[in-house]
Amino acid sequence: MEIDIKKPILDRNDRLAQDNRALFDEKGVFVLDLMASPGAGKTSTILATIDALRDRYNIAVIEGDIASKVDAEKISAHGIPAVQINTGGACHLESDMIQRAIAALDMDALDLIIIENVGNLVCPTEFNLGEHAKVMILSVPEGHDKPYKYPNIFQIAEAVILNKYDTLSVFDFNEEEFRSVVTSLNHEAPVFAISATKGEGVDAWAEWLTDRIEALKSGS
Amino acid sequence: MHEMGIVSGILSSAVDAAEKEGASKINDVRISVGVLTEIQDFALQFAWESLSPGTIAEGAELVATFVSPVSKCSQCDTEFEHDRFEIVCPNCGNFVCEQIKGRELTIDSIDID
Numbered sequence: 001m002e003i004d005i006k007k008p009i010l011d012r013n014d015r016l017a018q019d020n021r022a023l024f025d026e027k028g029v030f031v032l033d034l035m036a037s038p039g040a041g042k043t044s045t046i047l048a049t050i051d052a053l054r055d056r057y058n059i060a061v062i063e064g065d066i067a068s069k070v071d072a073e074k075i076s077a078h079g080i081p082a083v084q085i086n087t088g089g090a091c092h093l094e095s096d097m098i099q100r101a102i103a104a105l106d107m108d109a110l111d112l113i114i115i116e117n118v119g120n121l122v123c124p125t126e127f128n129l130g131e132h133a134k135v136m137i138l139s140v141p142e143g144h145d146k147p148y149k150y151p152n153i154f155q156i157a158e159a160v161i162l163n164k165y166d167t168l169s170v171f172d173f174n175e176e177e178f179r180s181v182v183t184s185l186n187h188e189a190p191v192f193a194i195s196a197t198k199g200e201g202v203d204a205w206a207e208w209l210t211d212r213i214e215a216l217k218s219g220s
Numbered sequence: 221m222h223e224m225g226i227v228s229g230i231l232s233s234a235v236d237a238a239e240k241e242g243a244s245k246i247n248d249v250r251i252s253v254g255v256l257t258e259i260q261d262f263a264l265q266f267a268w269e270s271l272s273p274g275t276i277a278e279g280a281e282l283v284a285t286f287v288s289p290v291s292k293c294s295q296c297d298t299e300f301e302h303d304r305f306e307i308v309c310p311n312c313g314n315f316v317c318e319q320i321k322g323r324e325l326t327i328d329s330i331d332i333d
């Protein structure tokens with residue numbers, strides 16, 4: 001007997017992501033997955049975001065790296081709980097790693113978890129972690145042509161951060177072209193130009209994130 | 221690349237659906253796989269052969285239908301087939317296109333006794 005099923009196959013990662021998401025929603029913890037190339041300024045952006053929001057929210061950070069714990073140490077030195085995940089060679093984080101990391105955090109006390117994904121513009125886009133939003137960072141020195149080469153990450157990001165904006169005059173980065181390609185790939189995502197290490201432009205980004213956190217808290 | 225996880229998802233959906241029907245045996249499982257998922261049939265078959273024994277799907281055939289990528293141009297609305305690497309509108313040369321086929325990963329049907 002033939003039976004029609006017609007439903008999406010959820011792989012193991014997607015099923016664990018659903019479990020993670022259910023826990024985040026139950027605890028009212030907003031979870032952000034930050035993706036970017038190596039060195040684009042993920043850790044610097046997280047530190048700047050912490051400075052902007054720490055008076056209002058309890059924040060923790062999950063650091064994904066192939067090896068080392070230097071990024072988690074930077075966050076801890078800032079007085080914020082940080083869990084380091086070493087992927088042991090894998091080029092992206094997966095849901096089971098997040099599951100283990102959150103076991104080390106006090107979920108009842110938190111409002112926001114920021115995940116620093118492994119530096120890579122390709123693989124992290126394929127893996128749902130149960131997060132509420134994926135956001136990507138492009139830094140000015142990488143060049144304005146990156147959306148042509150890595151369209152997928154620009155399409156799935158809910159917001160795009162253009163970091164190292166203070167270096168604009170040193171590089172031939174065409175901001176107008178960059179913004180127009182990003183918009184054509186993704187009509188919804190706002191682009192926030194920031195200098196993470198100087199704290200410039202961080203307010204508008206922090207406000208966007210605050211709106212998203214509040215929307216989760218009010219149950220919408 | 222993550223075929224094991226995918227096949228364990230296929231197996232659990234198929235076994236759940238078959239048990240709901242009171243079946244004792246699954247004869248085949250039909251799935252659709254978009255080419256852009258980069259999933260390879262040999263890897264699916266390998267994972268199926270290692271995961272299905274010991275379940276009511278033991279010995280069942282896993283039949284994958286591969287779906288070619290199709291995109292729609294954001295500028296002139298042309299729909300066109302393409303390969304995994306070059307996505308350019310054949311009508312106007314625009315590269316900003318919406319993927320409408322090629323990423324599917326669905327379990328279509330099962331045959332049971």
Ligand SMILES: Nc1nc2c(ncn2[C@@H]2O[C@H](COP(=O)(O)OP(=O)(O)OP(=O)(O)O)[C@@H](O)[C@H]2O)c(=O)[nH]1
Binds near residue numbers: 038040045194195196
């Ligand atoms: N000029 C300038 N430099 C920046 C800015 N943001 C980050 N940097 C520098 O860029 C380098 C990399 O920054 P990180 O924040 O470590 O980048 P990351 O993406 O976390 O790097 P990985 O975790 O190693 O992939 C550091 O030397 C930062 O000081 C910025 O806004 N302006």
Ligand SMILES: [Mg+2]
Binds near residue numbers: 042043044071116
């Ligand atoms: Mg870092």
Ligand SMILES: [Zn+2]
Binds near residue numbers: 298310313
């Ligand atoms: Zn066209």
